[in-house]
Amino acid sequence: MSTTIVTARRPFDDSFTIERALATGGYEGLKKALKMTPEAICAEVDAASLLGRGGAGFPAGRKWSMLRKNPTTYLVINGDESEPATFKDHYLIERDPHQLIEGVLIAAYALQVTQAFIFIRGEFALGLERVQAALNEAYAHGAVGQDIFGSGFSVDIVVHPGAGAYICGEETSLLESLEGKRGFPRIKPPFFPAAIGLYGEPTVVNNVETVSNLPWIVSNGGAAFAALGAGRSTGTRLFALSGDVLQSGVFEVEMVKNTFRDLIEAPHLGGGVKGGRSVKAIIPGGVSAPWFYPEHLDIPLGQDEVAEAGSMLGSGSVVVMDESRCMVRAAWRITKFFSRESCGQCTPCREGSGWLERILYRLEHGGGRIEDLDLLLDLCDNIAPGLTWPPQQTTICVLGPSIPSSIHSGISHFRDEFLAHVHDGGCSYDR
Amino acid sequence: MNHFSPELRAKAEALVALYPQRRSALIPMCHLAQGQDGYLTEEAMIEVGELCGVTPAEVRGTATFYDMLHTDPVGKYVVGICTNIACMLSGADELLEHAKGRLGCAVGSTTNDGTFTLEETECLADCDVAPCVQVNHRFVRTTTPEALDALLDELKSGGRSDEIPPHGTLIRVNRSVPLQASKDAIVSERTAMRDAQAQRAEAAK
Numbered sequence: 001m002s003t004t005i006v007t008a009r010r011p012f013d014d015s016f017t018i019e020r021a022l023a024t025g026g027y028e029g030l031k032k033a034l035k036m037t038p039e040a041i042c043a044e045v046d047a048a049s050l051l052g053r054g055g056a057g058f059p060a061g062r063k064w065s066m067l068r069k070n071p072t073t074y075l076v077i078n079g080d081e082s083e084p085a086t087f088k089d090h091y092l093i094e095r096d097p098h099q100l101i102e103g104v105l106i107a108a109y110a111l112q113v114t115q116a117f118i119f120i121r122g123e124f125a126l127g128l129e130r131v132q133a134a135l136n137e138a139y140a141h142g143a144v145g146q147d148i149f150g151s152g153f154s155v156d157i158v159v160h161p162g163a164g165a166y167i168c169g170e171e172t173s174l175l176e177s178l179e180g181k182r183g184f185p186r187i188k189p190p191f192f193p194a195a196i197g198l199y200g201e202p203t204v205v206n207n208v209e210t211v212s213n214l215p216w217i218v219s220n221g222g223a224a225f226a227a228l229g230a231g232r233s234t235g236t237r238l239f240a241l242s243g244d245v246l247q248s249g250v251f252e253v254e255m256v257k258n259t260f261r262d263l264i265e266a267p268h269l270g271g272g273v274k275g276g277r278s279v280k281a282i283i284p285g286g287v288s289a290p291w292f293y294p295e296h297l298d299i300p301l302g303q304d305e306v307a308e309a310g311s312m313l314g315s316g317s318v319v320v321m322d323e324s325r326c327m328v329r330a331a332w333r334i335t336k337f338f339s340r341e342s343c344g345q346c347t348p349c350r351e352g353s354g355w356l357e358r359i360l361y362r363l364e365h366g367g368g369r370i371e372d373l374d375l376l377l378d379l380c381d382n383i384a385p386g387l388t389w390p391p392q393q394t395t396i397c398v399l400g401p402s403i404p405s406s407i408h409s410g411i412s413h414f415r416d417e418f419l420a421h422v423h424d425g426g427c428s429y430d431r
Numbered sequence: 432m433n434h435f436s437p438e439l440r441a442k443a444e445a446l447v448a449l450y451p452q453r454r455s456a457l458i459p460m461c462h463l464a465q466g467q468d469g470y471l472t473e474e475a476m477i478e479v480g481e482l483c484g485v486t487p488a489e490v491r492g493t494a495t496f497y498d499m500l501h502t503d504p505v506g507k508y509v510v511g512i513c514t515n516i517a518c519m520l521s522g523a524d525e526l527l528e529h530a531k532g533r534l535g536c537a538v539g540s541t542t543n544d545g546t547f548t549l550e551e552t553e554c555l556a557d558c559d560v561a562p563c564v565q566v567n568h569r570f571v572r573t574t575t576p577e578a579l580d581a582l583l584d585e586l587k588s589g590g591r592s593d594e595i596p597p598h599g600t601l602i603r604v605n606r607s608v609p610l611q612a613s614k615d616a617i618v619s620e621r622t623a624m625r626d627a628q629a630q631r632a633e634a635a636k
Contacts (some may be wrong), residue, residue, distance in 0.1 A: 072510070082553070082554060086517055087556040122601065123499070123555050125557070125568040133604045139607060146611045156610045160458075161601060163498070164500075165498065180458060200457065241560060248561070283516070333514070333516055333517075
């Protein structure tokens with residue numbers, strides 16, 4: 001038994017068409033919303049206790065409430081899904097664009113916004129085509145544009161393609177990119193675009209999965225949503241499972257009611273580790289997150305539960321690495337990613353990521369030195385002082401302070417492997 | 432004399448009209464220009480700058496920040512192989528090595544006949560079909576060397592052109608309508624809404 005909210009149309013091959021959407025309750029949530037006051041919708045979202053599904057997990061209702069004091073000008077949807085091993089928004093964008101558009105429209109009405117942008121990473125060519133086609137259908141259906149469904153409310157949606165940059169998932173960088181500039185994150189404060197957003201105007205930025213939950217919340221009520229899950233983690237959540245599991249994929253599970261072990265081992269979810277091997281480490285919440293180990297497998301999939309254990313639920317991705325894997329190689333590859341994707345504004349991140357990557361490269365390829373281990377940690381400490389979690393920040397955005405996670409995790413728990421690379425030029429794993 | 436064809440010029444002008452500030456059209460317009468020329472030419476950057484109200488240098492400076500915008504010619508098919516963590520665990524490095532040998536070109540370079548450019552990419556968000564391979568930003572889901580070879584052969588002989596257009600063409604679905612919500616309607620609607628909100632707030636006191 002499982003509750004599906006955002007993947008309810010999964011059984012249908014034509015889930016992305018307006019015919020299928022309309023045959024399965026599509027735009028009914030919007031019609032109901034248009035008969036409510038904007039405040040009443042905000043109250044339902046508050047009651048649902050919907051946490052943002054992008055990575056930071058900030059309550060969507062609270063984000064919106066900042067806007068209610070300060071009339072919103074723009075709504076921007078973040079579909080720049082690029083956190084490594086995260087592919088749940090990809091699923092929602094390609095498979096259910098009408099649910100996304102309906103969610104955008106409900107949010108736009110609740111915030112009284114007249115123009116919304118759906119920013120989708122450029123690498124999703126099919127997703128961009130599907131959302132544009134769905135938007136054209138929605139305009140023809142009277143759901144978007146002037147006086148939608150005869151409600152007197154008017155709103156336009158624009159689909160905006162990105163052009164390939166991880167950093168644009170950071171909301172202020174995304175806004176810069178949407179303004180036609182390089183994706184440089186903006187200096188904080190202000191911490192929220194609700195104060196100064198797109199073109200300097202008050203703006204709300206919400207994740208694709210976050211708004212995709214809105215049609216269900218309006219149709220069924222915030223209380224029904226809050227009845228799912230436990231504590232602060234309500235509703236369901238999409239988990240993108242990959243790596244050494246038999247069945248990788250996007251799974252919608254009720255928050256908190258399942259553990260990492262359930263996700264990895266349950267026959268209808270991950271189906272177990274490949275080759276009957278055991279788990280060596282898992283990366284919860286994206287490569288920015290500190291790693292978990294077998295002793296963490298019974299932690300529930302809830303935002304606070306994972307945070308208390310020293311990591312984050314983040315973007316909802318889970319990468320499984322089995323006992324045959326080399327942790328030096330894993331740390332090197334993740335660091336190489338950050339090094340390639342650093343936007344270059346801040347010295348600790350720009351210089352640090354490349355330096356760390358070169359050290360890990362030589363460790364992985366047999367040229368490492370014993371002092372490299374301390375040097376790695378010292379450099380990490382320069383980017384995120386104290387190597388605490390959540391990290392201290394020396395940079396404009398959190399990309400930099402995310403770099404140490406995998407290195408610190410690797411050296412702390414698999415020091416022997418790093419030493420083997422120094423002394424023997426490699427380890428017995430992965431070869 | 433415009434560098435953009437009349438059709439492209441019309442599309443670019445329609446694009447500018449979608450945004451409150453025209454510079455916002457810069458990146459989507461660069462995609463459109465790549466659709467015409469396969470990459471971002473000098474002439475195209477001048478025209479993008481003219482339409483978006485910035486200098487050609489600003490267009491170049493912005494475009495070069497982004498992986499998908501190419502200011503040098505690339506092959507008809509850009510083959511991207513992800514080697515990030517989930518794909519690495521599924522043999523991406525081995526697949527990339529195979530592709531290098533098969534195409535006879537290094538990562539970041541183009542085959543002599545101009546057909547293929549090989550790229551090593553970061554996560555493309557399709558990690559359940561790993562290693563992830565894209566051709567011109569279409570997921571092709573060829574995870575083995577054999578499947579990749581078969582695909583490259585097919586592309587070279589002109590196959591799958593419906594599914595995978597030449598490099599540069601990104602979104603083949605055009606927006607059907609310009610912005611609909613009239614500015615006057617929005618202003619009066621906003622005023623009415625603010626009054627109603629104030630009344631409700633007053634009533635709630």
